[in-house]
Amino acid sequence: xxRHTADPWHLAERWYERRKYDLTVAxxxxxxxxxxxxxxxxxxxxxxxxxxxxxxxxxxxxxxDAVSTAQQRTxxxxxxxxxxxxxxxxxxxxTFDLIVLSELLYYLDAATLNSVxxxxxxxxxxxxxxxxxxxxxxxxxxxxxxxxxxxxxxxxPGMHLLADHRENDFVLQIHQRLxxxxxxxxxxxxxxxxx
Ligand SMILES: C[S@@+](CC[C@H](N)C(=O)[O-])C[C@H]1O[C@@H](n2cnc3c(N)ncnc32)[C@H](O)[C@@H]1O
Numbered sequence: 001x002x003r004h005t006a007d008p009w010h011l012a013e014r015w016y017e018r019r020k021y022d023l024t025v026a027x028x029x030x031x032x033x034x035x036x037x038x039x040x041x042x043x044x045x046x047x048x049x050x051x052x053x054x055x056x057x058x059x060x061x062x063x064x065d066a067v068s069t070a071q072q073r074t075x076x077x078x079x080x081x082x083x084x085x086x087x088x089x090x091x092x093x094x095t096f097d098l099i100v101l102s103e104l105l106y107y108l109d110a111a112t113l114n115s116v117x118x119x120x121x122x123x124x125x126x127x128x129x130x131x132x133x134x135x136x137x138x139x140x141x142x143x144x145x146x147x148x149x150x151x152x153x154x155x156x157p158g159m160h161l162l163a164d165h166r167e168n169d170f171v172l173q174i175h176q177r178l179x180x181x182x183x184x185x186x187x188x189x190x191x192x193x194x195x
Contacts, residue, residue: 002065011045012073018045020170024102024133025049027163027174029188033098037123039087039116040104044070044080050100051077058092060085088115095125102133105149106142113152121158121177127185130159130175136168146171160184 001008011017024046033054041047041059043066050057057080061067067084074080085092099120105113124130132153134146150171154161162184163174176185189195 002063006065006069007043009042011043016169020133020172021046021049023165024100024131024172025053027165027172028053028098028129028131029162029174029176029185030097030129030191033129035094035096036098036100037092037096038100038102039085040102041070041082042066042103044073044082046100046102047074047080047082048077050098051080054098055079057081058083058096060087060090060092062086088112088119091119091123095123095128097125097128098131099124099128100131100133102131103135105132106134106139106144106146109143113149117153117156121156124177126177126179128177130177132171132173132175134171136170162187 036050036054036057038047038050038057038059041061044059047057047059047070051074059070059080059082064084067082070082074082108116120130134149136146138145150173153173156175158178159175160178161173162176165172178184187195
């Protein structure tokens with residue numbers, strides 16, 4: 001798809017995409033994150049929004065042309081690094097307090113999906129946030145709909161489902177890694193002593 005155009009899904013122009021990205025970052029429960037990982041970043045439109053909330057963002061895509069476009073579109077943000085990487089075969093060192101899996105998981109077969117989710121939970125710090133987003137209409141090359149993947153994600157061991165936003169077109173979920181004592185992290189209101 002990237003052979004014919006730099007941005008095959010018109011991610012920067014479509015109001016549908018821009019609204020969904022804004023909803024995604026608005027749903028993140030912490031105002032600020034230290035180290036985020038965004039695999040399958042495509043041309044970096046969600047990456048740009050994550051940059052405003054994170055000290056550092058590591059974004060990657062398996063397609064070199066997408067990486068190059070994402071590097072250009074995030075060049076004003078020195079805290080963003082974009083690398084060519086295919087997950088889960090390639091996975092970054094270290095841990096993250098935010099991982100974003102947006103419009104990726106429906107491409108993965110069951111074994112690869114399990115591996116990606118295992119890597120994700122392991123790389124997420126206790127109390128860290130996992131944001132997941134998926135298109136919800138059937139597509140020939142998608143192995144599952146958003147709702148199907150959301151059911152799997154809602155049962156992830158070691159994780160707490162904080163938010164589950166359903167629309168006809170997409171599903172957005174916010175998951176949090178449980179703390180070592182098995183408790184969930186505080187809600188945004190609890191963090192500020194409101195609840
Ligand atoms: C539909 S785009 C999603 C872009 C972006 N995450 C968003 O939400 O708008 C899917 C992207 O996933 C990338 N991709 C697919 N499988 C991948 C993998 N195993 N590792 C890294 N990137 C992958 C593709 O190259 C493509 O750029």
